[in-house]
Amino acid sequence: MVSGFEDVNYYFRKAARVMDLSASVERMLVTPYREVKVDVSITLDSGDLGTFIGYRVQHDKSRGPMKGGLRYHPTVDLDEALGLASLMTWKTAVVNLPYGGAKGGIAVDPNTLSPGELERLTRKFVQQIHEIIGPQTDIPAPDVNTNAQVMAWIMDEYSKMHGFSPAVVTGKPVDLFGSRGREEATGRGVVLALEEYLKDAGKGEVRGKTFAIQGFGNVGSWAARFLHERGGVVVAVSDVKGGVRNPEGLDIPRLIAYQKQEKTVSGFPGSDPIGNEDLLLLPVDVLVPAALGGVITEANVKDIRAGLILEAANAPTTPKADETLAQRGVTVLPDIYVNAGGVTVSYFEWAQNIQQFTWEEDKVNAELHRHMRDAYATLARVVRERRVSFRTAAFVVAIGRVGRATVLRGV
């Protein structure tokens, strides 16, 4: 599902070589601040005992409290969490949020749990890690298989022990200290990133351009909607059950309504079916991987015909495929910038909670736009001045910011 520590490190090391980082500095930046592994045992509905393992890896705290998702998935382990925690350090630094990186979760398939079991599991996990999280320490957020309800339970359980603390998690329901605009933030950020690039590269606007989007969950469907609103022609989308295609462009609002009802995009009237793998090979202007990691690989990269890849998912491109795309002159706008809209609005949610003040949605969107625009301007400058890819530029900017904070605080 996701690349482990090694894939993230590949891109980190590539930037480290550009910056001529010494081995000792590289080791310091890669080494996590804290890794925690806890027992999460609950009584199951059957009366039996269920024991699960929970993880939280805190990678770096030089720029502020650590931030990152909590996922409930059978593959969660320390290696995966560490890779993703470090990615959060670089991601928050790229968009210049006052945060460090963290990640964690529980190794469990939540589909096997009842809602009651899920709540008990979440509350027990908070009991086990409450000493190392907090509004000024480490602020979890939704991730794979966790949602606003899970965040609400975390806030409640943590508040029982530490007093009223809405800022301990983000991605909460809007009715419980969540932020307006949070749900669509990642998708909106993806489209803002694209617009900044098109403007800068002199490639016009979204209107009239063709798109293929792999993944139609929260990120993919919101990105599709925003692209559609701007006159983009979304010719294909897919989810785990398969994909749909219409060379004239899919009617996205109707497709979203259809998916809500059918729980899949497959069989959408007025479209032809297309497989997830074939979707990646369509001759479109922009390919948007918005689902799994590791989908653009050595095996299929030579058949990819899109001119631009917009990485809405985390780590959709393997290092080898990334090299090939660079040689072919295909621009890749990297995950750590493109999908940073989610954590950016999480930051706004946290800031609102701390201020005990609510922002209008317009303000949230305007601030998001400002962060994405400023980050792009910095990246574009590094790309031009240092003749590196956007991905390397993003890591160079991030390592520079984390490095300066570390040095100023005193190693």
Next chain:
Amino acid sequence: MTPSESSKIIRGVLCRGLSPEQAEQILKAMVPVTAETGLVVFKEGERPQGLMVLVEGTVEVFKDGSNEVLATIAAPTVLGEISLLTEGPHTASVRAKTACDFSLLTSTQFHRLLREESLAAYKVIAILAEVLARRLHRMDEKFVEVSRRGASSHVEELSAFKHKLFTEWSF
């Protein structure tokens, strides 16, 4: 070199503190060996013949696969003392830089003397221990020097990078 000159040198290197009779016992167990210039006297990895006293000439120590000479050693000195005591293979090769005269105390002879509880052989071990201690001390000094040189270059590298973070890598 006459046999008497040669045995005088061997006494000086290997038999300090031994009685004349004990020295004679050791000398009698040794055989003279000569080496032309360029001849490889010990080969790295081979089983040792025994302890060599370099009576006259100069040798070079080197590791296989490298032309770099680790050390150049002139007479009088002892060679092969590590292999004699550990009975392991030679840890480096030795080549005659000039024509050399050696005197060889074979492992077989040496261990025979030890089995017979020859006091002379035990005194030779004490002398070899002193040789080893001196060589170890020199190595310690060299190690300290090398690691100090490494550390200071790391410190410079680190402060240069810290500086670059604020100049070259600040966007």
